Amino acid sequence: MAKHRLGGQTVKLENPPCILSRATIVGKKEGQGPLGEYFDVVLEDDLWGEKTWEKAECRMYQEAAKMAITRAGKQPQDINYLFGGDLLNQIITANFAARTLGIPFFGLYGACSTLTESMSLGAMLISAGYADLVLCVTSSHFCTAERQYRFPLEMGTQRPPTAQWTVTGAGAFLLSNDMKPPYITHITTGKVIDYGITDTNNMGAAMAPAAAATIKAHFEDTQQGPDAYDLIVTGDLGWFGRELTIDLLKKEGYDISDRFIDCGCEIYSKDQDVHAGGSGCGCSAVVFGAYILRKMEEGVYKRILLLSTGALLSTTSCQQGESIPGIAHAITIDMDRG
Amino acid sequence: MAKHRLGGQTVKLENPPCILSRATIVGKKEGQGPLGEYFDVVLEDDLWGEKTWEKAECRMYQEAAKMAITRAGKQPQDINYLFGGDLLNQIITANFAARTLGIPFFGLYGACSTLTESMSLGAMLISAGYADLVLCVTSSHFCTAERQYRFPLEMGTQRPPTAQWTVTGAGAFLLSNDMKPPYITHITTGKVIDYGITDTNNMGAAMAPAAAATIKAHFEDTQQGPDAYDLIVTGDLGWFGRELTIDLLKKEGYDISDRFIDCGCEIYSKDQDVHAGGSGCGCSAVVFGAYILRKMEEGVYKRILLLSTGALLSTTSCQQGESIPGIAHAITIDMDRG
Numbered sequence: 001m002a003k004h005r006l007g008g009q010t011v012k013l014e015n016p017p018c019i020l021s022r023a024t025i026v027g028k029k030e031g032q033g034p035l036g037e038y039f040d041v042v043l044e045d046d047l048w049g050e051k052t053w054e055k056a057e058c059r060m061y062q063e064a065a066k067m068a069i070t071r072a073g074k075q076p077q078d079i080n081y082l083f084g085g086d087l088l089n090q091i092i093t094a095n096f097a098a099r100t101l102g103i104p105f106f107g108l109y110g111a112c113s114t115l116t117e118s119m120s121l122g123a124m125l126i127s128a129g130y131a132d133l134v135l136c137v138t139s140s141h142f143c144t145a146e147r148q149y150r151f152p153l154e155m156g157t158q159r160p161p162t163a164q165w166t167v168t169g170a171g172a173f174l175l176s177n178d179m180k181p182p183y184i185t186h187i188t189t190g191k192v193i194d195y196g197i198t199d200t201n202n203m204g205a206a207m208a209p210a211a212a213a214t215i216k217a218h219f220e221d222t223q224q225g226p227d228a229y230d231l232i233v234t235g236d237l238g239w240f241g242r243e244l245t246i247d248l249l250k251k252e253g254y255d256i257s258d259r260f261i262d263c264g265c266e267i268y269s270k271d272q273d274v275h276a277g278g279s280g281c282g283c284s285a286v287v288f289g290a291y292i293l294r295k296m297e298e299g300v301y302k303r304i305l306l307l308s309t310g311a312l313l314s315t316t317s318c319q320q321g322e323s324i325p326g327i328a329h330a331i332t333i334d335m336d337r338g
Numbered sequence: 339m340a341k342h343r344l345g346g347q348t349v350k351l352e353n354p355p356c357i358l359s360r361a362t363i364v365g366k367k368e369g370q371g372p373l374g375e376y377f378d379v380v381l382e383d384d385l386w387g388e389k390t391w392e393k394a395e396c397r398m399y400q401e402a403a404k405m406a407i408t409r410a411g412k413q414p415q416d417i418n419y420l421f422g423g424d425l426l427n428q429i430i431t432a433n434f435a436a437r438t439l440g441i442p443f444f445g446l447y448g449a450c451s452t453l454t455e456s457m458s459l460g461a462m463l464i465s466a467g468y469a470d471l472v473l474c475v476t477s478s479h480f481c482t483a484e485r486q487y488r489f490p491l492e493m494g495t496q497r498p499p500t501a502q503w504t505v506t507g508a509g510a511f512l513l514s515n516d517m518k519p520p521y522i523t524h525i526t527t528g529k530v531i532d533y534g535i536t537d538t539n540n541m542g543a544a545m546a547p548a549a550a551a552t553i554k555a556h557f558e559d560t561q562q563g564p565d566a567y568d569l570i571v572t573g574d575l576g577w578f579g580r581e582l583t584i585d586l587l588k589k590e591g592y593d594i595s596d597r598f599i600d601c602g603c604e605i606y607s608k609d610q611d612v613h614a615g616g617s618g619c620g621c622s623a624v625v626f627g628a629y630i631l632r633k634m635e636e637g638v639y640k641r642i643l644l645l646s647t648g649a650l651l652s653t654t655s656c657q658q659g660e661s662i663p664g665i666a667h668a669i670t671i672d673m674d675r676g
Contacts, residue, residue: 128466
């Protein structure tokens with residue numbers, strides 16, 4: 001077996017890379033939520049001076065990337081690889097931002113799992129000696145996602161209680177081989193899991209089985225249970241998906257309920273009328289980047305398991321009667337290098 | 339600098355992985371072209387018994403993947419990672435095929451550059467000891483691409499001379515750490531390059547600057563010129579893009595014209611009425627997998643540079659007045675392990 005594999009779906013990094021710097025930019029609504037004070041930039045309006053929402057999302061993506069680079073005292077030409085993606089058709093946000101940044105680019109599509117997908121690949125390349133600096137960036141925007149996946153915003157379509165609200169936000173993370181906590185120590189790569197959900201307004205239920213499967217695989221591969229972590233964090237399951245994940249893992253013999261949060265449940269308050277919580281690539285990126293990493297630096301959490309979670313659908317696949325499978329990738333973030 | 343970097347955009351693999359097996363499936367028109375005899379499966383019609391073209395593309399993707407696995411005497415559960423993507427919104431082909439295969443999955447979007455993007459990442463993970471077996475799969479389908487990017491096929495829209503024909507085809511490549519040529523020895527990762535092309539019927543011109551930039555970077559990083567290769571192969575520049583690439587590299591002091599082919603120029607004959615040639619993720623996958631690897635095994639070519647080339651656009655980005663940038667990733671394939 002390959003020397004760094006623990007078996008199953010998990011690898012242990014021989015030279016755990018660190019998260020050297022990061023930056024988060026969010027929309028007005030996210031700024032008004034309970035985590036508002038933690039974000040680096042809160043937009044006053046979702047167009048940010050651009051002519052279209054798509055161009056505004058691309059600007060958020062670029063500016064977050066540049067901010068993470070600058071904060072580490074680096075230049076774009078110092079960065080070996082950019083890994084990134086977003087929710088839009090042909091990931092135009094990531095592609096057009098990569099054009100401006102001029103960094104060798106690997107485009108990803110993992111729906112809302114893109115953050116931990118990008119960090120998994122970036123961390124492996126640094127640990128193996130293929131790169132010194134890798135930038136991981138992802139974003140979503142309520143207005144671009146809503147009109148692409150669902151309805152024109154002008155229709156004011158009603159949303160059921162299981163619907164989630166796509167986060168307007170971008171998060172950028174610069175990974176390096178420096179000795180500066182926190183470190184990325186383990187990577188568990190998800191499989192595509194399908195429980196047959198067909199309701200596009202119930203993404204939490206579509207993603208929960210994938211989140212539970214990856215958490216279970218991680219525990220088995222590392223021969224650890226929930227106790228090994230101070231916190232287990234999922235990306236955007238929302239309130240319904242969070243409960244489902246707890247239940248699915250209880251059936252497997254793991255109780256994570258006392259140390260489990262979902263970024264989609266944290267980013268908005270209940271009175272912000274977002275129904276089941278936040279979603280989107282940007283959700284786990286900004287909550288992890290702004291809030292959870294801050295709490296790790298403050299000593300509140302020492303070791304966490306982070307899973308971004310994606311629902312894999314397109315308007316075409318839904319129109320053709322396909323169900324909505326999910327995927328989740330897990331990474332261990334540790335203040336110790338292990 | 340990270341130990342395996344040659345500088346610039348290139349890494350040299352310390353343990354070059356091999357292409358252990360591969361499989362190619364193409365549509366009827368591709369089977370009627372000059373390379374028809376080389377493909378593993380030629381479909382009799384582009385629906386392949388499915389209800390939609392999208393489901394037919396997904397079936398091609400899955401069957402190519404399974405064939406590559408079976409030919410190596412392996413099972414899906416032996417494969418550590420699946421890297422793949424396609425041209426459809428939210429890469430539904432790759433996602434739904436990954437659901438069936440049950441292999442830990444990294445979804446990519448690199449437009450038609452996806453083949454060498456997937457092989458770059460897969461080869462690095464094997465060389466570094468994170469994986470023993472990685473499967474790289476990509477596909478395209480004329481009917482799914484045409485109706486998504488351009489017009490309903492039923493309209494019979496006329497196409498200008500610079501337009502290319504999306505290849506109906508899927509190619510799968512199983513990479514491993516076995517000692518069996520050919521090997522992947524070097525990886526040069528592309529940047530997003532934009533020369534301001536806005537004509538969606540001239541993808542060759544949009545991608546040529548990216549191809550030329552990555553070839554130049556590869557020559558500079560490895561301190562070699564065209565002489566180091568028996569053949570330089572691009573993905574789907576077509577006749578116009580091929581000429582542009584030769585011209586752009588001549589200006590940089592490199593003449594590749596006597597050893598340069600483009601898969602988009604090889605797959606159809608001039609009398610098949612495809613105008614500027616073939617395109618799509620499947621184009622470089624099936625031409626490389628079926629024809630070029632066969633010629634390497636027969637001793638015709640010993641060392642080649644393969645670049646898949648992608649045009650980065652969406653219908654939304656074009657409608658919003660954006661130009662079409664390109665990207666190209668290069669890998670060195672060598673019958674010697676180096």
